[in-house]
Structure formats: structure tokens, C-alpha cells
Amino acid sequence: MVGNEVGLAAVVFDWAGTVVDFGSLAPMGAFVELFASEGVHITIEDARVPMGLPKWQHIQALGRLPRVAAAWQARHGGALTDADVDRLYERFTPMNMAAVPRHATLVEGVPALVQALRTRGLKIGSTTGYNREIMAVLAPLAAEQGFEPDNLVCAGDVSQNRPAPLGMYRTFIDLGVWPARRVVKVDDTVPGLMEGRAAGCWTVAITDSGNETGVSAADWQAMPQAEQEDRRRGAMRRLAAASPDYTIRTVADLLPVLDAIERRLVAGESPH
Structure with missing residues (x-):
């Protein structure tokens, strides 16, 4: 055929x-934990919104959700930057790798x-x-x-x-x-x-x-x-x-x- x-x-x-x-x-808890480590609370529902995007773009999109953006601004004194996304992405990958076997x-x-x-x-x-x-x-x-x-x-x-x-x-x-x-x-x-x-x-x-x-x-x-x-x-x-x-x-x-x-x-x- x-x-x-x-x-x-x-x-x-x-x-x-x-x-x-x-x-x-597998990715959901990692996203929540990642942002929590930066003093910003997101929900599982927030984490699902950009799903399907590559994970760097996913983190960036999460930082642009209005509520998350406001929380990041209040905690860090500025908007989420590409440098922030780079830093978060480096930490996200091993977190997601650790979660994968539990959901494989x-x-x-x-x-x-x-x-x-x-x-x-x-x-x-x-x-x-x-x-x-x-x-x-x-x-x-x-x-x-x-x-x-x-x-x-x-x-x-x-x-x-x-x-x-x-x-x-x-x-x-x-x-x-x-x-x-x-x-x-x-x-x-x-x-x-x-x-x-x-x-x-x-x-x-x-x-x-x-x-x-x-x-x-x-x-x-x-x-x-x-x-x-x-x-x-x-x-x-x-x-x-x-x-x-x-x-x-x-x-x-x-x-x-x-x-x-x-x-x-x-x-x-x-x-x-």
C-alpha cells in the first residue's frame, strides 16, 4: 500500500x-513544581493550556497567561524574559525525565x-x-x-x-x-x-x-x-x-x- x-x-x-x-x-506536576520553585503558583489547569507546544514554548506561554504573568511580575518585579525561560527549561527537563517512567x-x-x-x-x-x-x-x-x-x-x-x-x-x-x-x-x-x-x-x-x-x-x-x-x-x-x-x-x-x-x-x- x-x-x-x-x-x-x-x-x-x-x-x-x-x-x-x-x-x-507526566509533564503537569513538573510545570507546577517548576513555577512554585520561583514563588509563583500555577494550577494543573493552567499547565494544560499550552499543551502540545514544545516545552520551551510551553513555559513561555505559561508565563504569558494573564494571572501567571501578574504573579510573576509581583514576585520578580518584571515580566518573564527569554533568559528566564532558558533557565526554567534547563530545570524542567530533568524534572520531566524523572516523571516519565511513572506515566509510560x-x-x-x-x-x-x-x-x-x-x-x-x-x-x-x-x-x-x-x-x-x-x-x-x-x-x-x-x-x-x-x-x-x-x-x-x-x-x-x-x-x-x-x-x-x-x-x-x-x-x-x-x-x-x-x-x-x-x-x-x-x-x-x-x-x-x-x-x-x-x-x-x-x-x-x-x-x-x-x-x-x-x-x-x-x-x-x-x-x-x-x-x-x-x-x-x-x-x-x-x-x-x-x-x-x-x-x-x-x-x-x-x-x-x-x-x-x-x-x-x-x-x-x-x-x-
């Missing part, structure tokens, strides 16, 4: 909240999905807002469980990362796939979906396992159905800012979407 000029050639996944770390929990479990259904994609002859790519240092911890843990993609593009690997498409362009080169309409990007964040959209790919948004619901798999399963539905609707509203082509609950629901995209490609359709 990779050689088919009409059909799909590859699926490109985000990592945390999409294929691993249900609820995208694959989302249910990922190994079976990988096998199905390989059977179809599809390449498997990946991009992430994590840097290489963090991924050096996470990638081997994921591989042990059955997720080992054909490439990995991290924050810092390209001059402009999410929501710019350069990480996807590098993925096309790594995988040897083109044109973009033969590629699907799967992500649980607006910046990650916009990365795929800007590159010209089909985009599939994830609700239940992602940042926008923000709870562990165990807590999600224990949650009353009405609350699940409420959180899911909220996630869909926020992810709609990226105008995804499809929205699913977890990657376990992806295969029927790929079938639908294949039919649309055969019919001559393109994404968006």
Missing part, C-alpha cells in the same frame, strides 16, 4: 496522551493497532513536544510494550516546531512518503493537530486519553458516564479549534477512520 499513489502511506502519532500516558500526566504505560489497544498498521503496509511516524533528552527515557519504555515507530521528531529537531509543519515535513523525508494527503496525523492537542493540518495531512483528534480530559486511565474508567460525556464534549469543543477531519475517543478507534479516509482518497478527495 505504501507504493499505491492513491491509498494511505503512513500514520504519524503524537506521544503523550495519544499512544502513551493516558491523560498526559501505552494506551490500551496500541500494540494491536501497530500490528494492524504494519499488516496494511503503512509506515508509522511520530512527532512530539518533548525534547530528545526526555524521549531518551520514554521511547525505550514504549518500545518494550510494543510501540516503536519508524521515526521520531522531537522539539528542537527543526527550526520551528508545532504548530508549524516542519516536524511533519521531516517525517515525510524520514519515512519516504508523499504527497501529504497520503498521511494521517493523530494527536490530542490543538498545536499537534495544526502541525498536521498545516502540512496538508488528514488529522484525527483524540479526546478520552488526551490532555483535554486530563485524567489517568483508572480515574477515567471509574468516572460516572455522565461526567465522561461532559468531559468528552469539552475536549471536542477545544480541539475543534484545530478543525480536525475526524475525532475519536482513543487510538483503539482509529482503524475504521483509516478505512473511511482510504475510500475518500480513492474518490479523489483531499483533507480538510
Whole structure:
């Protein structure tokens, strides 16, 4: 199928909240602890707002949230500067690295999905807002469980990362796939979906396992159905800012979407 000029050639996944770390929990405590060490209180909800961006830009975006910016100004006598972000980022990386092993479990259904994609002859790519240092911890843990993609593009690997498409362009080169309409990007964040959209790919948004619901798999399963539905609707509203082509609950629901995209490609359709 990779050689088919009409059909799909590859699926490109985000990592945390999409294929691993249900609820995208690993970075959250690190962001809260990081700002607390500077005398500035942020909440988990604050920390989730810029999720999907590379982590340097994520820290910068947190410092620009109105309440956080005011608290930083009051504590430090000035706005958060790029030099401050550099300093915080250097401390954030080892904090996040320490948290990753506690949240490295694959989302249910990922190994079976990988096998199905390989059977179809599809390449498997990946991009992430994590840097290489963090991924050096996470990638081997994921591989042990059955997720080992054909490439990995991290924050810092390209001059402009999410929501710019350069990480996807590098993925096309790594995988040897083109044109973009033969590629699907799967992500649980607006910046990650916009990365795929800007590159010209089909985009599939994830609700239940992602940042926008923000709870562990165990807590999600224990949650009353009405609350699940409420959180899911909220996630869909926020992810709609990226105008995804499809929205699913977890990657376990992806295969029927790929079938639908294949039919649309055969019919001559393109994404968006």
C-alpha cells in the first residue's frame, strides 16, 4: 500500500496522551513544581493550556497567561524574559525525565493497532513536544510494550516546531512518503493537530486519553458516564479549534477512520 499513489502511506502519532500516558500526566506536576520553585503558583489547569507546544514554548506561554504573568511580575518585579525561560527549561527537563517512567504505560489497544498498521503496509511516524533528552527515557519504555515507530521528531529537531509543519515535513523525508494527503496525523492537542493540518495531512483528534480530559486511565474508567460525556464534549469543543477531519475517543478507534479516509482518497478527495 505504501507504493499505491492513491491509498494511505503512513500514520504519524503524537506521544503523550495519544499512544502513551493516558491523560498526559507526566509533564503537569513538573510545570507546577517548576513555577512554585520561583514563588509563583500555577494550577494543573493552567499547565494544560499550552499543551502540545514544545516545552520551551510551553513555559513561555505559561508565563504569558494573564494571572501567571501578574504573579510573576509581583514576585520578580518584571515580566518573564527569554533568559528566564532558558533557565526554567534547563530545570524542567530533568524534572520531566524523572516523571516519565511513572506515566509510560501505552494506551490500551496500541500494540494491536501497530500490528494492524504494519499488516496494511503503512509506515508509522511520530512527532512530539518533548525534547530528545526526555524521549531518551520514554521511547525505550514504549518500545518494550510494543510501540516503536519508524521515526521520531522531537522539539528542537527543526527550526520551528508545532504548530508549524516542519516536524511533519521531516517525517515525510524520514519515512519516504508523499504527497501529504497520503498521511494521517493523530494527536490530542490543538498545536499537534495544526502541525498536521498545516502540512496538508488528514488529522484525527483524540479526546478520552488526551490532555483535554486530563485524567489517568483508572480515574477515567471509574468516572460516572455522565461526567465522561461532559468531559468528552469539552475536549471536542477545544480541539475543534484545530478543525480536525475526524475525532475519536482513543487510538483503539482509529482503524475504521483509516478505512473511511482510504475510500475518500480513492474518490479523489483531499483533507480538510
